[in-house]
Each structure stands twice: as C-alpha cells, then as structure tokens.
Amino acid sequence: xxxxxxxxxxxxxxxxxLACDYCYVYEHADQTWRSLPRVLSEAHQDLVxxxxxxxxxxxxxxxxxxxxxxxxxxxxxxxxxxxFAIQIRAEAPPGVHISxxxxxxxxxxxxxxxxxxxAEDISISLSHDGPRHANDLHRLTPxxxxxxxxVTAALTLxxxxxxxxxxxxxxxxxxxxxxxxxxxxxxxxxxxxxxxxPDANHMMPPPGRSDDAELYMRWxxxxxxxxxxxxxxxxxxxxxEALHVVAGLPxxxxxxxxxxxxxxxxxxxxxxxxxxxxxxxxxxxxATGLTLEQHSIADAAASPVIDRHRRLLxxxxxxxxxxxxxxxxxxxxxxxxxxxxxxxxxxPTVYCAEMxxxxxxxxxxxxxxxxxxxxxxxxxxxxPPGYDDPGLARPVIDDIVRSWSQQxxxxxxxxxxxxxxxxxxxxxxxxxxxxxxxxxxxIQLRLLQDSDRGTVTRxxxxxxxxxxxxxxxxxxxxxxxxxxxxxxxxxxxxxxxxPPIVFEHEEDIVAGARHRLAEAIDLIGRYSPALLAExxxxxREVQFIRDIDASADKCVSFSDDxxxxxxxxxxxGMTADGLIDAIDLADSLIHEHRHQK
Numbered sequence: 220x221x222x223x224x225x226x227x228x229x230x231x232x233x234x235x236x237l238a239c240d241y242c243y244v245y246e247h248a249d250q251t252w253r254s255l256p257r258v259l260s261e262a263h264q265d266l267v268x269x270x271x272x273x274x275x276x277x278x279x280x281x282x283x284x285x286x287x288x289x290x291x292x293x294x295x296x297x298x299x300x301x302x303f304a305i306q307i308r309a310e311a312p313p314g315v316h317i318s319x320x321x322x323x324x325x326x327x328x329x330x331x332x333x334x335x336x337x338a339e340d341i342s343i344s345l346s347h348d349g350p351r352h353a354n355d356l357h358r359l360t361p362x363x364x365x366x367x368x369x370v371t372a373a374l375t376l377x378x379x380x381x382x383x384x385x386x387x388x389x390x391x392x393x394x395x396x397x398x399x400x401x402x403x404x405x406x407x408x409x410x411x412x413x414x415x416x417p418d419a420n421h422m423m424p425p426p427g428r429s430d431d432a433e434l435y436m437r438w439x440x441x442x443x444x445x446x447x448x449x450x451x452x453x454x455x456x457x458x459x460e461a462l463h464v465v466a467g468l469p470x471x472x473x474x475x476x477x478x479x480x481x482x483x484x485x486x487x488x489x490x491x492x493x494x495x496x497x498x499x500x501x502x503x504x505x506a507t508g509l510t511l512e513q514h515s516i517a518d519a520a521a522s523p524v525i526d527r528h529r530r531l532l533x534x535x536x537x538x539x540x541x542x543x544x545x546x547x548x549x550x551x552x553x554x555x556x557x558x559x560x561x562x563x564x565x566x567p568t569v570y571c572a573e574m575x576x577x578x579x580x581x582x583x584x585x586x587x588x589x590x591x592x593x594x595x596x597x598x599x600x601x602x603p604p605g606y607d608d609p610g611l612a613r614p615v616i617d618d619i620v621r622s623w624s625q626q627x628x629x630x631x632x633x634x635x636x637x638x639x640x641x642x643x644x645x646x647x648x649x650x651x652x653x654x655x656x657x658x659x660x661x662i663q664l665r666l667l668q669d670s671d672r673g674t675v676t677r678x679x680x681x682x683x684x685x686x687x688x689x690x691x692x693x694x695x696x697x698x699x700x701x702x703x704x705x706x707x708x709x710x711x712x713x714x715x716x717x718p719p720i721v722f723e724h725e726e727d728i729v730a731g732a733r734h735r736l737a738e739a740i741d742l743i744g745r746y747s748p749a750l751l752a753e754x755x756x757x758x759r760e761v762q763f764i765r766d767i768d769a770s771a772d773k774c775v776s777f778s779d780d781x782x783x784x785x786x787x788x789x790x791x792g793m794t795a796d797g798l799i800d801a802i803d804l805a806d807s808l809i810h811e812h813r814h815q816k
Contacts, residue, residue: 221520222529224274225718225767226284226482228495229267231259231303232294233487237324238361241390241426243418243556244290249498249505256487258295263489264303266511268310274516276312282718283311284680287321287341288495297332304339318680318717320344320385324358325373326366333380342385342681347374350403353395378407385681386411386454393427393434397442398449405450408674410681414442414457418499419569421560436576443577447584458581464549465582473532477551480529481719481768483519485511491519493528500559531555531564538565550574613749616756616816620656627655627664634667634690654694658760658785659711663690665781676781680717687711702755703740703786705733706763715781719768723790731798732763732790738801739808750809758812760785774799776807778814786811 233255235245244252259267275283285307287300304319311317320342328343336343348354351367358366377384387404391414404412416435419425428434446458456472464475484492489511497505507522519525530536537552544550544567552558553568560566568574654660662676666686669676675683693709706722706729713722723729744751764787766775775789788807792799799807 221517222480222525223278223767224481224483224516224520225280225282226286227267227271227516228286228288228482228484229259230255230289230484230486231287231292231300232290233257234294235290235324236294236326236360237291237358237366238363239358241357241417243496243499247418247423247499249500249502251503251506252290258299259303259487259489263487263511264306266489267485268303268307270511270516271307271317272310272312275315277517280315281721281724282316282318284318284320284718287319289322291324291327292321293323293327293332297327297335300341301335301339304341318342318682320680322346322388323373324366325370328373328376330376333376333383337380337383341383343377343383344385344388344681345370345374345377346388347371348389348392349395349400353392353400353403356392356394357390374407378409381408381410381675382683384410386413386456388413388415390415390417391435391438391442392417393438397438397445401442401445401450401453401455405453409454410677410683411454411456414455416557416570416573418496418556420499420557421566421569423499424569432572435570435573439573439577440580443580443584447588461577461581462585465578465585470551474554475549475551477534477548478532478768480525480532483516483525491516491522493524494555496554496556497528499556528555531558538567541567546575546578549578613753613756616753620756624655627660630664630668631655631660631691633671634664653759654691656759656784657694658782659693659709660691661783662711662715662781663687676715678715678717679720682717684714703736703758703761705736705761707760709760712760712762712782712785715779716764716787719766720777720787721765721767723763723765728790728797729763731796735790735798735801735804736761739804742801742805743809746805753816754808754812757815758784758786758808761808762787763790765789765791774803774807776811778811784815786815 233252234257235242238245240246271283271285274280285304287303292300300321307319308317319340321336322344324346328345333343346358347370348356348358351365354367354370355365358370360366374387387409389400389404389412417425425435443458443461446453446455457474460470460472460475464470470478480494482494484495484505486492491507491509491511491514492505493507495505505524507519507524509519509522532551532555534542534547537547538558541547541550541552550568550571553570553574555564557568557570558564558566663686666676666684667690670686677683723732740751743754760782762785764775764777766773766789769775769789773789774792777787778785779787786808788799788804788811790799790804791797792803794800
C-alpha cells in the first residue's frame, strides 16, 4: 500500500516579507527557494485543483485539507487565494468536503483581506512568538525592524473574528520565561496554541544548548507546570499531546508517536515534495522529482522519497536506541527532521533528552493530580470505595446521573420556551433523565451556554461550531432508546471532529460493524453483566470512525468531554471481513467507557 494523502500544503508564494532567523525555508540546508517562481501561477492553480479532485475520487476521500502556505501566502494577494479556494472546491468530487486554511505572519492581514478570506471559509493560523521582547528576538523585517505591532494587530483582528481563527504557532526561545510567554497568550481567546521547539538536528544542535545541556529541559518543565497550574484553559497543543500519549491516547502531532505520511507539499513551480520541514536536513532533500504537469498525486504517494519517510514513522524504521526505549510508543523517535545526522535519520531526535524529561514530568504531574482527591482545593471529590467494581459502584453512578440530570434541567430552563419545557417535563423521571444526560443534549447545552457568554466551542481543527436552532428536537428518540445506539447519523455527535477523524459511511462496512458491535456487547455482558449495565447508564452512543493518518493495524478509539457519553471506535481491522475482531472492539469500548466514567 502507498501513502494516503489527506492534507495538501500548497506553496502559493515562495518569498516572505519577514526575515526570521530560524526559518526552515530560508535559513537552513535547503536553498531551492532561490530558483522557485515567486507565486503559484494560474496554470499551476488549475492543475492543483484538478489533481486533488482526481486523487480524492480515486481514493474515495470524504474530506481533505488544503493549507495555503509560503513564504508568506498573502504576498499572492487575498483575492487570488479566495479564487483559488473557490476553484479547489468547485473541482472536488460530489460529497467531498475540502477544508482550506492559511498560515500567515500577519503583516498583510487587515480587515479587507480577512473579509475576503472569511467569505470563502479560509481559516487562518498566525505565527507569533509572544510578547514584544520574545517576538523581536527572531521575527524581524528584512531591514531589522520589529514586527510585533503589526503581527499583534493581526492577532487582535483574528480574535474579533473567531469563525476565521484557527490558532497561533510560536517557536520557543528559552531566553523568554514561560510565565511571560503563557501570560501573554492567555490574554487572548485562542482556539489553539502550538509551541514548537526550534528546528535543529545532529548536524545543527539547538541554539544555546552547547553552553547549557539542560537549557531546554528546564524550560519545558517550567512551562508545563506554569500551564498546568496557572493556565490550564489555554489550549496548548504540545502539552495536551504530551498528556494524551502518557495516558495511552493517540497523538495528532508528529512530535509524538508513530504513524504514517498523510501530507504532500506542492511548490510554486508545481513540483511535489515531502514534508516541508525536512528542508532543514539537506539541499533538495524533500524533492520527489515529480510534477503536477506529468504526474498524478497517486504517483507522488508511491514515490521512493515518500516511502522512505513512511518507514521512518514505523518502529522498525527507528534507531536501535529508540526501539529499545520504554518511551517508544509515546515519543515515537520524535520529529523526523530532528533525527537527521551526516549518515541519515537512524538516530533519536536531537531533543531526545528533552522529550524524555517532558514525558516523564507530564506523567508524574498527571498521576499526582489524579491522586490528590484529598486535597481541599481539588475540584473532584475522592473516588468512593469500590469505584472500580461495577457492581459496588452502580449506586454511585446512579447518583451521578441523577445529579447531572438535575443540573442540566436547571441549565436548560434558560434556553427553552414554555412549550419545549412542557414537552420535556411530560416525561416521567426515568426518561427525563435519559433526555437530559444524552450526549447530544450535553453538546447542545454547551454550545448554547458558550454562545450566551459570547464564546465559541471549536472543532478539533479550530472551526467554530454554531449552536442549535431547535435544541432537544430529537428528545423523544433518546428517551425511548435503551442501551448503546450504533452509528446514528447525527450532526451533533460528529460536529466537533475534523480530519484525520472521519466517520464510516459505506453501507456494507457500517452494516458489518453493527453486527460486530452486537458481538462485542455480548462479550462484555458475559464477562461482567454489572459492567455492561454501568456502560448503558453512562455511555449512550457509539460512532464508527477511522483515523486516516493511523496505520491499518492500529486499533483507534477515543472519547471527548465535549460529547459526554459518546464512544468513538475504529471498526476496520485485519480480519478476513476487514473489520476489527469482536474482542478488540470490546476492549476499545471498555477503554473509552472508563475515560467517560
């Protein structure tokens, strides 16, 4: 099998109006930008749209992401980018959703540009390194002037347009204190904050570390604690992902864990390239030798360059040191560009010590937090005796559900008119509880409360989710149901999640999955009737999903507190019928139920 691309990073401009001294495009080993056209031509825009459409149809993609990138993409003009987005979507096969986003330094982002991009649903991520003294360490104009005022004006503008704001990317400099950095960003309503370690490898070590071997280790630990203790509501992806992997959950970033190649870069000359950040390794190291004019995207997916990258994301492609490391499946060898040395990529990341330190510290902080049930400042009460025994815990679970229902009923009173309230109140206490503690009711209530506060709930890619126009309209169906509903096509159960998570839609797969789910539930019931009863009390919905970035042999599942009581499980597997084994599915269901519990 070849790589399966779901994200296309399209270089619409090859030059930049900043001169950031750490930039992987201009300041590292690969200097091919000097010979590239300044912007992506109209002819190449046509080919990009056509090639993506051909590939989406051939691969049966449900969704794809196009990232407009540079250099600085706005050098191509906001009107050009908007027309390009229209063209890409117009060419897409029926039923294929194309998300278009842009990464910008913000210098050319004004009200008119933002209105133009917003009109075509182009989400925007901003590069910004924090307070003035931090941002101006590296992000200066070609004449050496500060970029802080203009980029911060762009940040304020994006904050005022949350429907367009995808988040902020900041590069760490250990000369800036974590408290200063996080306090600055906590002053804005960010949908996501990505902290990136400076791009480095074994040929070019991280700046400042040769004089202080523990420089970045100390900074990361201090930053994690500052975030964990003072700014836990700041959606800081790097530390969130660290907690995910130490808790045994999959990671959505290539900084942690193993996976597969899902991104293809297209340069302004129409050539196909591997991951853009690999430009820090060697001149021309990302080039596949293939072009839009002469080759399909499927050809690029099968190229030796992409295949080499794929091998580096599997355990057998890691260094022997990584393969023997207890953090193998949490760190996954670290980011591929950071593994490079004169003899290739068969080394741990140059940030190996930092990654181990961060993961160990995140693990200890998480364990300590979970054990602090006796702390008078802890927000959660101590777990009751027998909590892990479903039979003993059931009275506690029933109390939780009743309390949840009462709180939800009081909260819903703010948003329901008299007729809707009467319809809900007409149910007996049992069905009423099932209505108000249903996953769809929970997410609808959250969206309404956020809207009332002037804030938004966002998808996993940062898009704002609109609140419901007719909340609780399906309450009768929830009240009358019993047990776990299987893969109901409900907008609210799926709204928070974007690619690489996709929902199964092929009729034969879904039908087989429902049968396999019944087998798994039967196994759970025979293993522990009390556990199954507990799951029926707390876990109400099952959705069949795929992580299109994950390897085929990986059992993927997740749950999310935005949709409490919903379990999301991968249903495909390596059995003869292409579905997951019933035992593995039962294990996934129990695992996610325990997260919900």
